[in-house]
Structure formats: structure tokens, C-alpha cells
Amino acid sequence: xxxxxxxxxxxxxxxxxxxxxxxxxxxxxxxxxxxxxxxxxxxxxxxxxxxxxxxxxxxxxxxxxxxxxxxxxxxxxxxxxxxxxxxxxxxxxxxxxxxxxxxxxxxxxxxxxxxxxxxxxxxxxxxxxxxxxxxxxxxxxxxxxxxxxxxxxxxxxxxxxxxxxxxxxxxxxxxxxxxxxxxxxxxxxxxxxxxxxxxxxxxxxxxxxxxxxxxxxxxxxxxxxxxxxxxxxxxxxxxxxxxxxxxxxxxxxxxxxxxxxxxxxxxxxxxxxxxxxxxxxxxxxxxxxxx
Amino acid sequence: xxxxxxxxxxxxxxxxxxxxxxxxxxxxxxxxxxxxxxxxxxxxxxxxxxxxxxxxxxxxxxxxxxxxxxxxxxxxxxxxxxxxxxxxxxxxxxxxxxxxxxxxxxxxxxxxxxxxxxxxxxxxxxxxxxxxxxxxxxxxxxxxxxxxxxxxxxxxxxxxxxxxxxxxxxxxxxxxxxxxxxxxxxxxxxxxxxxxxxxxxxxxxxxxxxxxxxxxxxxxxxxxxxxxxx
Numbered sequence: 370x371x372x373x374x375x376x377x378x379x380x381x382x383x384x385x386x387x388x389x390x391x392x393x394x395x396x397x398x399x400x401x402x403x404x405x406x407x408x409x410x411x412x413x414x415x416x417x418x419x420x421x422x423x424x425x426x427x428x429x430x431x432x433x434x435x436x437x438x439x440x441x442x443x444x445x446x447x448x449x450x451x452x453x454x455x456x457x458x459x460x461x462x463x464x465x466x467x468x469x470x471x472x473x474x475x476x477x478x479x480x481x482x483x484x485x486x487x488x489x490x491x492x493x494x495x496x497x498x499x500x501x502x503x504x505x506x507x508x509x510x511x512x513x514x515x516x517x518x519x520x521x522x523x524x525x526x527x528x529x530x531x532x533x534x535x536x537x538x539x540x541x542x543x544x545x546x547x548x549x550x551x552x553x554x555x556x557x558x559x560x561x562x563x564x565x566x567x568x569x570x571x572x573x574x575x576x577x578x579x580x581x582x583x584x585x586x587x588x589x590x591x592x593x594x595x596x597x598x599x600x601x602x603x604x605x606x607x608x609x610x611x612x613x614x615x616x617x618x619x620x621x622x623x624x625x626x627x628x629x630x631x632x633x634x635x636x637x638x639x640x641x642x643x644x645x646x647x648x649x650x651x652x653x654x655x656x657x658x659x660x
Numbered sequence: 661x662x663x664x665x666x667x668x669x670x671x672x673x674x675x676x677x678x679x680x681x682x683x684x685x686x687x688x689x690x691x692x693x694x695x696x697x698x699x700x701x702x703x704x705x706x707x708x709x710x711x712x713x714x715x716x717x718x719x720x721x722x723x724x725x726x727x728x729x730x731x732x733x734x735x736x737x738x739x740x741x742x743x744x745x746x747x748x749x750x751x752x753x754x755x756x757x758x759x760x761x762x763x764x765x766x767x768x769x770x771x772x773x774x775x776x777x778x779x780x781x782x783x784x785x786x787x788x789x790x791x792x793x794x795x796x797x798x799x800x801x802x803x804x805x806x807x808x809x810x811x812x813x814x815x816x817x818x819x820x821x822x823x824x825x826x827x828x829x830x831x832x833x834x835x836x837x838x839x840x841x842x843x844x845x846x847x848x849x850x851x852x853x854x855x856x857x858x859x860x861x862x863x864x865x866x867x868x869x870x871x872x873x874x875x876x877x878x879x880x881x882x883x884x885x886x887x888x889x890x
Binding site: 535541543546547548550552554555556558566648 | 708731748751755756764
């Protein structure tokens with residue numbers, strides 16, 4: 370091991386790019402788990418579908434990256450509504466385990482379907498013209514697109530957090546997470562709220578997918594690959610903590626980048642090592658409220 | 661008017677209400693007195709649509725409430741202040757107050773609520789659960805006055821509170837009554853309801869055992885005390 374500061378800083382900045390995706394995905398998972406009590410194993414699939422939707426919009430309709438950033442979450446959110454109403458809704462009265470099994474099965478089924486239609490190979494999606502090029506940070510050349518992912522990802526996550534913590538809509542969500550029955554007794558249609566929350570959570574994953582399309586390979590397994598890490602992030606951060614999941618996502622991206630620079634062989638396992646340590650020392654996660 | 665006839669309700673296998681009959685006329689305060697486990701809270705929850713298995717008749721202004729979801733019952737202008745107060749711990753006092761949506765015109769303004777409950781105004785940015793028991797109770801009542809609901813279900817509002825707070829709640833209820841609200845008041849505190857209720861129902865083992873007009877309450881107080889186990 371030799372320590373090269375520029376290399377370390379460079380890898381940590383790139384790690385932050387992954388961290389932004391971890392944060393976006395674990396944020397959605399946290400919101401869904403908090404209100405619905407469902408561990409959404411299909412979350413990665415919605416991320417992957419987001420990337421494929423961006424690809425299809427571009428290939429079939431010639432619709433570019435920027436409109437896709439708006440259109441794709443709407444499409445994925447609509448799909449989320451269908452999934453919640455037809456499948457997930459029937460699980461609320463059952464143990465969490467059933468939700469996990471159903472969404473895992475759903476993930477396999479959708480991923481298989483995409484593989485049949487598009488094949489297993491990665492598909493190209495180009496970086497929008499306005500974000501081509503790179504900036505010299507002194508210690509590295511950072512592609513504009515990656516800088517955009519980090520900044521937009523953080524802004525997106527903080528906006529969602531602000532909506533939840535500071536608006537009447539967010540207060541409804543928090544109240545329904547505390548005591549859904551009472552919220553419904555006040556005249557709020559909680560079943561509709563659950564549907565929309567699931568839709569919003571997976572729409573976030575869809576935005577993540579669009580943002581990932583230009584820098585990750587658009588392939589059927591991309592969701593599964595990232596969601597395994599994201600579940601470790603959620604376990605470390607603690608289920609149900611919104612801010613915790615954002616912070617943990619970014620921090621673990623940084624850690625992954627750092628490890629890549631100093632001990633590359635461990636970079637894909639370091640998050641799981643942290644997960645094991647956190648599970649031993651603090652089973653409910655760093656920010657988790659529940660056991 | 662709320663009309664309950666031959667109402668049965670179950671918690672899972674446990675049969676709690678057995679042919680309950682009672683009426684709550686508009687603009688009246690009606691008390692429902694009974695011991696723990698007599699079925700008082702279950703009656704409230706049944707009205708609100710929160711019980712899974714029910715049978716019988718339950719109508720409010722001609723609408724069959726048994727067919728409605730809790731949010732639809734609330735939209736008819738019925739609001740619950742539950743026994744545990746159900747202050748949301750993740751919400752500030754102000755957010756708790758503003759949470760229930762306005763369901764009809766004529767609800768109390770926030771200014772008026774703050775006038776009635778000055779403590780709540782002072783603590784409006786605290787977490788809901790940082791309030792004292794009495795303040796939480798006031799917040800739970802205040803919360804449903806804003807919505808325009810005209811029929812209030814108050815489940816043991818004085819439970820576990822200091823006498824001075826009970827007096828304050830009593831004054832508040834008198835004021836609310838003056839404003840024309842209809843109130844179904846579940847209590848174990850006979851003294852508290854005596855000053856305020858127009859009609860008293862006594863409940864035991866899931867059915868009504870007696871109905872007393874306000875004027876008859878005093879001479880039947882021995883019967884009431886016996887029912888409440890005093």
C-alpha cells in the first residue's frame with residue numbers, strides 16, 4: 370500500500386458519486402419501510418427500469434436526458450401505483466417477511482423479463498451534451514456529469530428530507546408513520562397515502578436510474594447489483610430514519626472511494642464489513658429508532 | 661342525531677358490545693359511564709369505524725356509519741379524542757394541531773384555540789410528546805375543534821390528570837357546549853360529567869343498563885357509584 374493523497378481524494382470524490390445513488394435509493398427504501406412496513410426488495414428493479422425507460426425514451430422517441438429526468442419518475446411512479454394496488458396492499462396485515470418475499474420475487478420476475486426483451490448486455494446511454502467535459506480540481510479531472518450527479522443527488526435528497534420534515538404534507542406522512550389508524554380517523558385517506566408513498570419512493574429510484582444511465586451500464590442486473598449495497602447502507606443507517614439514510618449513503622460512498630485508493634481489493638467488501646461491525650455494536654443502526 | 665341500536669362489536673374473538681342501544685341528540689352532551697372493560701372505548705371506536713367486526717345499526721343524521729371507513733366517518737363531521745390522546749411524537753405541537761384536515765366550515769380558528777389553550781401556544785414548537793399530560797389532553801381536544809367537526813367523541817379526557825387541570829378541561833367543555841357542539845363523553849368520573857352532561861348512559865358488560873336525564877342524576881348517584889365500583 371502506498372498513499373497518494375491525490376489518488377485518495379480523487380477516489381473519494383468518485384465514491385461520492387456512488388454515495389449519491391446509495392442515498393437516493395436508501396431514502397426511498399426508508400420512506401416506504403417507515404410508512405408501509407414493507408422492505409421493498411424490488412427497489413433496485415425500479416432503479417434499473419428508470420435507466421431502461423430513459424434508454425427507450427431516447428431510442429424510440431428521441432427524448433433526451435433532461436425531459437427523461439421528469440418523465441421517467443412519473444412513469445415509474447405510475448408503475449409503483451399499479452404494484453402497490455395489485456400486490457403490496459394485501460400484505461399490510463401480515464408479517465414484514467411476506468413483503469420481503471413478494472418484492473424479492475417481483476424483482477426476479479421483472480429483471481428476468483427485461484433480460485428476455487433486451488438481452489443481458491449493457492446498453493449505451495450518452496451523457497447530455499451540456500454536461501460533457503471535465504473540471505480540473507487540482508488533484509483530479511472531475512467529469513462535469515459526475516459532479517452533476519453528486520450535486521443533484523444531494524439536492525434531491527435534501528429536498529425530499531425538507532418536504533418530509535418541514536411541510537404539512539410531510540407532517541401527514543410522519544403522523545401516519547406514527548399512528549396510521551388515528552390519522553385515518555381524522556379524515557385522511559390513508560390507503561391512498563400508502564399508494565402514493567410507495568409510488569414516490571420508487572419514483573425516486575427511477576430518477577436515480579436516469580441519472581445512472583450515462584455512467585453505469587444500462588443492463589438488467591444493474592438494479593440488483595446496487596441494491597445489495599444499498600440494503601447494507603440501510604442496515605448501517607438504521608431502517609426508517611430519513612436523514613440517517615441520506616447521510617449514511619453519502620458517507621459509505623466516500624468510504625468505498627477511500628478504500629479503493631488505499632486497498633482496492635477491499636473496496637467492494639468494506640461496506641459489508643462496516644455493516645457487520647454496526648450490527649454487532651448497534652443492531653438498530655446508527656440512526657435507527659426501532660430494533 | 662347519532663342513533664345506535666342493537667350494536668354488537670368484537671375484538672378478534674372477544675365479543676365486547678352486546679346489543680348496545682343509545683341516542684345522542686344534536687347539540688347535547690351525553691355521558692357514557694362505566695368501569696374499565698365495560699365497552700366505552702369500543703363504543704367510540706365502533707362509531708369511528710375503527711372496529712373490524714360489528715353488527716347492528718349505527719346511523720348519524722340518517723347515514724349508516726357501519727358501511728364507512730374511518731376517514732369517511734370523519735368527513736361526516738365526527739371527530740375522536742382518544743383515551744391515549746394519540747399525540748404524534750414525530751410532530752411538533754403546532755403540526756399536531758394542524759394535522760387533522762378541515763372537513764367543514766365553522767371550525768375554530770387557530771387564534772381562538774390559542775385563546776382557549778394558552779399553554780399550547782407557548783409550546784407550539786415543542787415536540788408533541790414533550791407536553792405534560794394535561795397539555796397533551798388539551799392539544800388532543802384543540803386539534804379536533806379546528807376541523808369543523810360538530811360531533812366530538814371524548815374518551816376519558818380527565819383520566820390521570822390533576823384536579824386543577826380537570827377543572828380547566830371542565831370549563832373548556834362548558835364553553836364548547838355553549839357553541840353548540842354535540843359531545844359524547846366517556847368517563848369514569850361521575851362528578852366531572854354531572855356538571856356538564858344533559859343525558860347519562862350507564863354501561864356494563866357491553867350494553868346500556870340505565871339512562872338518566874341530567875335532573876335524575878343526583879338521586880341515582882348511589883346507583884352510578886355502585887356501577888363505577890366506588
